Amino acid sequence: MNTTQQADPEKSKEAEPWMIFATSIVLILVGLGFGYYKFSNGQLARFLFEHGVKVTGTVVSESRSGKQAGETFYYELSYNWEDTPYVFKTSSKIDSYNVGDEVEVMLNPENPEEVLSPLDINKGSYMWSLIILTLGGFIFWLGLRKVKEKSSALPQG
Numbered sequence: 001m002n003t004t005q006q007a008d009p010e011k012s013k014e015a016e017p018w019m020i021f022a023t024s025i026v027l028i029l030v031g032l033g034f035g036y037y038k039f040s041n042g043q044l045a046r047f048l049f050e051h052g053v054k055v056t057g058t059v060v061s062e063s064r065s066g067k068q069a070g071e072t073f074y075y076e077l078s079y080n081w082e083d084t085p086y087v088f089k090t091s092s093k094i095d096s097y098n099v100g101d102e103v104e105v106m107l108n109p110e111n112p113e114e115v116l117s118p119l120d121i122n123k124g125s126y127m128w129s130l131i132i133l134t135l136g137g138f139i140f141w142l143g144l145r146k147v148k149e150k151s152s153a154l155p156q157g
Helices: 009-013 017-051 126-153
Strands: 053-065 072-081 084-092 102-108 111-116
Touching (some): 017 102, 017 111, 017 126, 072 102, 084 111
Antiparallel strands (some): 053 102, 072 084, 102 111
């Protein structure tokens, strides 16, 4: 076998710097997305508590998915605003409602499809955003270190 065609086993195990940077950028974007979701949900909750109207909705359907430990419960609530029926979907990690239960929701009177249920008010977490952003930043730093190591290993000439 020709030795020039043989791959160095140590070298083949190393990730290329572009792969490291791509992974870190994806993680950073996902972390920013989680943070934005939590921020916008908080802004909507604040707006609805200041300017929203409480209406009573009724749970019209319930479903669940996932395994027992990680099960998610999905609810469909119907409510009326100015004699117009609307449907709102929400989810929870705990079994909160049964079909037929009445639930008070907050809606935006100028846009009655913009609704929050008690389950949605604190949905999302900045903690996940921070964890993913930190991980992305750490991987980015590792990539920079790898590039620096490669450039210092090159023969100077």
